[in-house]
Amino acid sequence: MIRIGILDLQGDVSEHLEMTRKAIERMGIDAEAVRVGTASEASSSDAIIISGGESTVIGKLMEETGIKDVIIREKKPVMGTCAGLILLARETDYQQPLLGLIDMKVKRIAFGRQRDSFEEKIEILGREIRGIFIRAPAVTETGEGVEVLSRLNDKIIAVKEGCNMALAFHPELGEDTGLHEYFIKEVLNCVE
Numbered sequence: 138m139i140r141i142g143i144l145d146l147q148g149d150v151s152e153h154l155e156m157t158r159k160a161i162e163r164m165g166i167d168a169e170a171v172r173v174g175t176a177s178e179a180s181s182s183d184a185i186i187i188s189g190g191e192s193t194v195i196g197k198l199m200e201e202t203g204i205k206d207v208i209i210r211e212k213k214p215v216m217g218t219c220a221g222l223i224l225l226a227r228e229t230d231y232q233q234p235l236l237g238l239i240d241m242k243v244k245r246i247a248f249g250r251q252r253d254s255f256e257e258k259i260e261i262l263g264r265e266i267r268g269i270f271i272r273a274p275a276v277t278e279t280g281e282g283v284e285v286l287s288r289l290n291d292k293i294i295a296v297k298e299g300c301n302m303a304l305a306f307h308p309e310l311g312e313d314t315g316l317h318e319y320f321i322k323e324v325l326n327c328v329e
């Protein structure tokens with residue numbers, strides 16, 4: 138049995154919980170999705186999903202609760218969406234607490250305020266999905282070990298390094314469980 142923890146500090150947590158449960162059901166595997174609000178809940182999870190929301194707030198609460206230390210120390214695989222992508226970065230254009238688990242630089246609100254929120258078809262991992270972008274960040278620099286999974290125009294919007302994955306958009310707000318299924322498969326390989 139593997140346990141996927143959905144970080145429950147701020148942001149669109151319920152949508153990720155529901156999407157992860159659907160993905161698990163479709164995959165027919167022995168797994169569960171739970172909310173994670175404390176360091177011990179993080180420790181008892183095999184992987185963590187960080188939702189969209191406000192990355193400065195989530196980062197601060199991750200430090201205060203000790204969850205940040207647990208994720209780094211116990212090398213939990215992490216999937217971050219939107220604010221979650223920002224938190225996975227090594228560096229951003231703003232001073233804020235970060236996990237630094239993916240060797241990348243990130244620009245917050247990279248698509249301009251006039252495009253605060255938009256939807257666009259994107260290609261990722263051999264599938265076409267509806268990408269939902271809300272004050273979305275983009276990756277501006279990647280280190281050698283980082284695989285770019287998707288671009289929109291000239292901007293990098295999805296990356297993976299080792300067992301960690303970051304998406305600038307919100308798959309949890311769409312209907313396609315494919316990216317959650319992909320992450321869970323990666324987690325199965327990573328925790329073996």
Ligand code: GLN
Nearest residue numbers: 189190191192219220271
């Ligand atoms: N701009 C937000 C931040 O910095 C992220 C936006 C989102 O998660 N929808 O946290």
